[in-house]
Amino acid sequence: MNSTSSASSSTYGELRAQLATLTTEAFRPELADIDRLPTTEIARIMNGEDESVPAAVAAQLPGIATAIDFAAERMSRGGRLVYAGAGTAGRLGVLDASECPPTFNTDPAQVVGLIAGGPEAMVTAVEGAEDSKELAAADLDALKLTADDTVVGISASGRTPYAIGAVEHARSLGALTIGLSCNAGSELGSAADHGIEVVVGPELLTGSTRLKAGTAQKLVLNMISTITMIRLGKTYGNLMVDVRASNEKLRARSRRIVALATGASDAEIEAALAATDGEVKNAILTILGSVDGPTAGRLLAESDGHLRAALESARKN
Structure with a gap:
């Protein structure tokens, strides 16, 4: 055996010994016959494993x-x-x-x-x-x-x-x-x-x-x-107000989020989104803060994108 092969064998031996100490690599003899079990039973075992x-x-x-x-x-x-x-x-x-x-x-x-x-x-x-x-x-x-x-x-x-x-x-x-x-x-x-x-x-x-x-x-x-x-202010409560409406599903979701946040009518929601180039967070602010689109953009910028802080500023003015 040449020196390169010897060094390689030594390295693999050390690595095998190291892996043997890791919990994630441990062998479980009780599962040695898992390939003989019915599919439903294997699925049940996997599901039980995931519960932990x-x-x-x-x-x-x-x-x-x-x-x-x-x-x-x-x-x-x-x-x-x-x-x-x-x-x-x-x-x-x-x-x-x-x-x-x-x-x-x-x-x-x-x-x-x-x-x-x-x-x-x-x-x-x-x-x-x-x-x-x-x-x-x-x-x-x-x-x-x-x-x-x-x-x-x-x-x-x-x-x-x-x-x-x-x-x-x-x-x-x-x-x-x-x-x-x-x-x-x-x-x-x-x-x-x-x-x-x-x-x-x-x-x-x-x-x-x-x-x-x-x-x-x-x-x-x-x-x-x-x-x-x-x-970082990317949500308002548990609403995903910074969603990017890049397809029909997300555009529908945008309107639903504005509705959940404001309780506004469909007409109000469409007007708010039109005034804010489809930006959900800005649209919510125009409705709840009673401000126009440019003002909503300015208040959000001043609040580092945090809608709650921008709303407080809008209501103080």
Whole structure:
């Protein structure tokens, strides 16, 4: 055996030993014959497994809330939210980021999803991409990261070099860092300002962390983006008032949101939306604040987009 093969075998041996210590990688002998079970029974087992995920997330709520508050404060100063991960974790980050523009009318550059290997890795495995901390640093440098930005490294195992590298590089630049993993005492959690470790236990299929671990990560990412947007004034109560009406369904939803917020007639709603170029938040303000379209725009700008604050200003005048 040559030295290269020997070194490779040694590396794989170390990695196998490391994986053997991870809860997410644990083998479950009681499920060794699952392939022999009826489909209904397999589905029942999977459903039972999924029931444990919300409780695991709930155990981390104080830390999640703290991280969100810090992220929202930075974003209020113009910072961005950047997700970085490989494989399933990276895809979940890209998915969450891609939902923000249509849901909250954010600029596509405001919430960004980075996946090791680039867009191609969304559908095809990119050889070795997740093993490179340097690739993560280069991807962040391409964004011209600043101290006002927040970087969320995502890795079920908590040991993925790409996610760890992203957090380490972001932290060296003064950005806020969050490490989201599904193993306690993870390297990713230790590398970040805020470590969120949602321990969901061994998977139904050994090593398939797209299952419970993926579900847990999706739930936490939902919280991070949604609650941050609430803090940034992207909602009015529980109404999605910054929705971007880019299709017929969303245009209908826009009118329904204005109606729920104001109780106005259809004619009033149409007039308000026409006066505000279809902007839901502005339309609500024209109705509830009894102001015209330009004034609504000015009051919202002065209130950093917070509809409640703009309404208070309108009612004082």
